[in-house]
Amino acid sequence: MSLKERINEDMKAAMRAKQAERLSTVRLLLAAIKQKEIDERIALDDAGVTAVIDKMIKQRRDSIAQYDGAGRTDLADKERAELAVLSAYLPRALSADEIAALIREAVAETGAAGPKDMGKVMAWLKPKLAGRADMQAVSAQVKAALS
Template sequence: MSLKEQITEDMKAAMRAKDSVRLGTIRLLTAAMKQKEVDERVELNDTLILGIIEKMVKQRKDSIAQFEAGGRQDLADAEKAELAILSAYMPAALSDEEVQAEIAAAIASTGAAGPQDMGKVMGVLKARLAGRADMTAVSAQVKAALTKA
């Protein structure tokens, strides 16, 4: 079953269970998916859908930080609930060791010699690690590895 089909089935289940939080979050996700399909005139595959989910997860994390800083715990809790639902669609995250191994392999395969080659390495890693690692953290690790090289 594709990710798109899984999301549709989960939406139907949330409707039957009258789970308004889950239903609302899944509807936001499907709206974002349809928006991308219309804007870019593409049929979404699992990789593109994971990109959308990853973006939504990042938005929720940013919102949680802002709400907690502003003393709005009620809104932060609502965002945390949405984050938990969206995170369920993400593949299992890689461990730090696995990420380091991927970085080393990408540096070796691209022949990167210094910080000027960061774009090449990140291009390779983005395809390999999509949805399985925080790309901001990966970028920092790549930068550190290339500065040592």
Template sequence: MSLKHQITEDMKSAMRAKDSTRLGTIRLLQAAIKQREVDERIELDDSAVVALIDKLLKQRKDSIAAFEAANRQDLADQEKAEAAVLTAYLPERMSDDEIQQAVQAIVAETGASGPGDMGKVMGAAKTRLAGKADMGLVSAAVKAALSR
């Protein structure tokens, strides 16, 4: 079953269960998927949907930080609930050790030798690790690997 189909089925079950938070988040996700498909005139595959979910999660994390800084815990809690629903659609994330090993392999393959090669390594890492790992952690691992 494709990820888009799973999201549609989950929306139906959220409607039946009258789970308004889950339903609203899934509708938001479906709207983002549809918007991207219409704008680019393409049909999104599972990897593109995962990338879109990652983008929405990053927006949620930024909003949570802003709301907590502004002392608006009610809005931060709502964003956290939405982030939890979105996280359920992501594949299992790589551990820190797995990220380190993958980055070391990419650095060796690309022949990167210093901080000037950061873009080359991150380009390869994005294609290989997108959706599997938090790209912020990957970036930190690449910086650490290239500064040695």
């Protein structure tokens, strides 16, 4: 079963169970997937769906930080609930050791010699880490490895 099919099934299950918050979040996700498919005139595979989920999670994290800063805990809690639902669709996160090993492998494979080669290393890593690691943290680790 593809990720998109799983999300559709979860929407139906949330409807049957009358889980309003979960249903709302899953519908938002399906709408974002459909919008991406229409905009690019393609059918998204699991990697494309994961990219959409990753983007939505990043938006939720930004919103939570802003709501917490403004003292709006009610809105921040709503975003946290959506974040929990969306996170369930991502693959298992990689450990710090696994990420470090992939960074070493990427540096060796691309022949990176210094900070100017960071783009090559990140391009090599991105498909392998999509949805499985925080790319900002990975970027900082790559920068440290190349310095």
